[in-house]
Amino acid sequence: xxxxxxxxxxxxxxxxxxxxxxxxRPGMRVEGRVYADDRLIxxxxxxxxxxxxxxxxxxxxxxxxxLAMPDVHWGYGFPVGGVAATRVSDGVxxxxxxxxxxxxxxxxxxxxxxxxxxxxxxxxLADELFRAVPSGLGAHTGRRLGRxxxxxxxxxxxxxxxxxxxxxxxxxxxxxxxxxxAGADPSHVSPRARQRGSDQLGTLGSGNHFLEVQLIDRIDxxxxxxxxxxxxxxxxxxxxxxxxxxxxxxxxxxxxxMDRAVRRYGIELPxxxxxxxxxxxxxxxxxxxxxxxxxxxxxxxxxxxxAAVRDAFEHVFGRGADALGIRQVYDLSHNMAKxxxxxxxxxxxxxxVHRKGATRAFPAGHPDTPAAYRAVGQPVLIPGxxxxxxxxxxxxxxxxxxxxxxxxxxxxxxxxxxxxIRALRGVDVAGQLHAEGIEVxxxxxxxxxxxxxxxxKDVEAVVETSALAGMVRSVARLRPMAVIKG
Amino acid sequence: xxxxxxxxxxxxxxxxxxxADVGIRATASDLAGLFEEAAxxxxxxxxxxxxxxxxxPESAGESVExxxxxxxxxxxxxxxxxxxxxxxxxxxxxADVATVEALPDGGWRLRGRAAFGGGARPRLDIxxxxxxxxxxxxxxxxxxxxxxxxx
Numbered sequence: 001x002x003x004x005x006x007x008x009x010x011x012x013x014x015x016x017x018x019x020x021x022x023x024x025r026p027g028m029r030v031e032g033r034v035y036a037d038d039r040l041i042x043x044x045x046x047x048x049x050x051x052x053x054x055x056x057x058x059x060x061x062x063x064x065x066x067l068a069m070p071d072v073h074w075g076y077g078f079p080v081g082g083v084a085a086t087r088v089s090d091g092v093x094x095x096x097x098x099x100x101x102x103x104x105x106x107x108x109x110x111x112x113x114x115x116x117x118x119x120x121x122x123x124x125l126a127d128e129l130f131r132a133v134p135s136g137l138g139a140h141t142g143r144r145l146g147r148x149x150x151x152x153x154x155x156x157x158x159x160x161x162x163x164x165x166x167x168x169x170x171x172x173x174x175x176x177x178x179x180x181x182a183g184a185d186p187s188h189v190s191p192r193a194r195q196r197g198s199d200q201l202g203t204l205g206s207g208n209h210f211l212e213v214q215l216i217d218r219i220d221x222x223x224x225x226x227x228x229x230x231x232x233x234x235x236x237x238x239x240x241x242x243x244x245x246x247x248x249x250x251x252x253x254x255x256x257x258m259d260r261a262v263r264r265y266g267i268e269l270p271x272x273x274x275x276x277x278x279x280x281x282x283x284x285x286x287x288x289x290x291x292x293x294x295x296x297x298x299x300x301x302x303x304x305x306x307a308a309v310r311d312a313f314e315h316v317f318g319r320g321a322d323a324l325g326i327r328q329v330y331d332l333s334h335n336m337a338k339x340x341x342x343x344x345x346x347x348x349x350x351x352x353v354h355r356k357g358a359t360r361a362f363p364a365g366h367p368d369t370p371a372a373y374r375a376v377g378q379p380v381l382i383p384g385x386x387x388x389x390x391x392x393x394x395x396x397x398x399x400x401x402x403x404x405x406x407x408x409x410x411x412x413x414x415x416x417x418x419x420x421i422r423a424l425r426g427v428d429v430a431g432q433l434h435a436e437g438i439e440v441x442x443x444x445x446x447x448x449x450x451x452x453x454x455x456x457k458d459v460e461a462v463v464e465t466s467a468l469a470g471m472v473r474s475v476a477r478l479r480p481m482a483v484i485k486g
Numbered sequence: 487x488x489x490x491x492x493x494x495x496x497x498x499x500x501x502x503x504x505x506a507d508v509g510i511r512a513t514a515s516d517l518a519g520l521f522e523e524a525a526x527x528x529x530x531x532x533x534x535x536x537x538x539x540x541x542x543p544e545s546a547g548e549s550v551e552x553x554x555x556x557x558x559x560x561x562x563x564x565x566x567x568x569x570x571x572x573x574x575x576x577x578x579x580x581a582d583v584a585t586v587e588a589l590p591d592g593g594w595r596l597r598g599r600a601a602f603g604g605g606a607r608p609r610l611d612i613x614x615x616x617x618x619x620x621x622x623x624x625x626x627x628x629x630x631x632x633x634x635x636x637x
Contacts, residue, residue, distance in 0.1 A: 047505065049505075073505045073506060074504065074505040074506065075506060075507075075618075076507065076616040076617075076618035076619075076634055076636060077616070077617070077618050080506055096616075096617075096618075099636070100613040100614040100616075100636045101613055101636075192570050195574050196570060196573045196574055205611050206608075206609075206610050206611045207610060207611055207637050245570075245573040245574075245611075248569075248573075248613040248614050248636075249570055249614075251613075251614060252566045252569075252570070252614045252615075255614075255617070256559075256562065256563070259559065259562075259617065260555070271617070271618060272558070272617035272618075272620065273616050273617040273618035273620075275617065413505050413506045414505075415505070416503035416504055416505050416506075417503075417504075417508060417637070418501065418503045419503060443608075444607075444609065447609065447610070486611070
């Protein structure tokens with residue numbers, strides 16, 4: 001059992017970097033590297049996440065190091081907050097290194113609205129958003145698409161939604177991969193996956209997924225904030241969700257295939273959830289085609305949710321979305337594998353970067369950063385928790401030098417769901433948030449404790465550590481005003 | 487004098503903690519019961535079904551037949567069959583496992599039925615059962631299954 005093995009040896013490199021030596025566990029091909037300050041590492045000492053970092057270091061073809069972002073915590077196979085790059089020439093792809101919620105990610109909309117505009121109508125706005133965006137377990141829209149139309153979603157992603165009036169081309173420019181990643185192969189998305197996703201487009205889901213109305217209460221980088229359209233005192237909307245049942249099933253289906261492939265290719269792994277196949281194998285090609293289709297589904301999903309958010313604001317404020325200054329800042333994935341070129345040991349090579357609970361963080365000048373942001377860098381969206389704050393950061397040069405252009409994806413959990421419920425037994429979480437001026441709408445108020453602030457690490461510490469390590473620069477802090485939960 | 491105690495029927499399930507997700511541990515005296523207990527654990531995480539779990543008639547639902555190379559792979563397939571179907575049809579209200587049998591090629595096969603729907607209140611989306619920490623093991627008097635579910 002993962003929880004019963006001896007703690008993994010870890011050595012301090014500097015104030016925010018730690019090393020897991022190659023010899024810490026049998027079979028490690030590279031060292032592990034953990035980004036954490038003293039506060040964050042203290043929370044990790046007994047966390048199986050460190051063992052998982054060492055396990056990932058055993059993947060065939062892994063290069064550089066098995067990386068743990070500052071928000072890392074115990075996951076399944078890979079830690080959440082894990083990054084691993086494998087050589088395309090002789091490495092593998094591991095579906096567990098992307099996760100079941102393929103292209104789970106965050107979208108941020110900015111507005112011209114201020115608290116003076118929003119506060120008097122905040123309750124009504126929260127109600128309208130809760131009504132407009134189906135959430136909770138098994139949230140469905142009742143809309144079902146025919147097979148051909150469904151394939152168009154899997155091939156075109158957010159562009160499919162925009163072509164049907166669910167947004168503007170400007171949204172696509174402000175989305176990773178333009179919201180439509182090439183290489184999708186719907187023929188490798190199973191009937192069960194299609195059935196699970198068939199009426200879930202435009203739904204939020206449950207768990208840690210959310211929709212928040214937020215207030216920018218601090219600007220840390222004026223130049224980047226100006227480029228992103230962010231001003232202190234303005235209201236934003238953050239959307240966090242993924243590919244719903246379709247993506248979950250794609251990962252499940254292909255993980256079973258990879259589990260069999262591991263034996264066929266003679267790959268030895270310390271955790272069966274790391275099941276993988278060589279990147280040049282049929283199993284890998286089929287998985288990557290299906291993963292890309294699921295990623296496009298997720299972008300279409302967030303695109304439709306954003307359209308519903310715009311409609312809700314128009315309804316509540318009686319003005320058009322343009323007049324309200326609603327514009328997409330960025331949409332960023334944090335569960336994905338990408339084929340990218342990076343320098344490893346002084347040599348440029350093509351690698352498959354697995355980001356499981358980690359985002360791209362490309363710096364100024366990177367060609368994959370939208371043209372409008374290229375002078376400052378790619379926005380990095382870092383949701384915190386529903387009681388404290390979230391952050392907008394910008395990719396920095398250190399990410400390319402050390403982390404395959406990657407950074408943290410959130411605060412990272414600190415407590416299990418059970419521990420959070422125990423700690424908050426008898427506490428009215430929604431009532432407490434309401435007393436702090438935060439409106440909450442949720443399908444299950446009795447489950448809010450699982451997602452309460454004390455269940456998460458301090459996102460401010462995570463962002464500070466990421467900045468000290470040179471992965472990102474903080475741009476703005478966002479405080480929650482209204483929270484919609486499944 | 488030795489008092490003879492009736493053999494305790496080994497059967498039960500519990501949730502076990504995980505930082506981000508949820509673990510389950512099921513025990514039973516035989517493999518069919520073990521897989522039924524694991525199903526009940528999944529049902530209770532996904533919805534408020536404690537009182538409803540036996541409400542569906544025995545004949546309800548659809549038949550399930552799965553085969554896998556070993557018992558953990560069979561557990562992975564069984565739990566994910568249930569998770570996929572409850573995402574489509576609603577809460578799991580009955581799961582019966584008729585047989586879990588070893589096959590001549592060394593693999594394992596499960597035959598059973600599962601029923602979904604009804605009015606149970608949904609709780610959480612379960613994305614999938616994982617292979618992480620997935621163990622099906624013999625214990626004194628029966629079997630134990632441990633699995634972690636991605637929430």
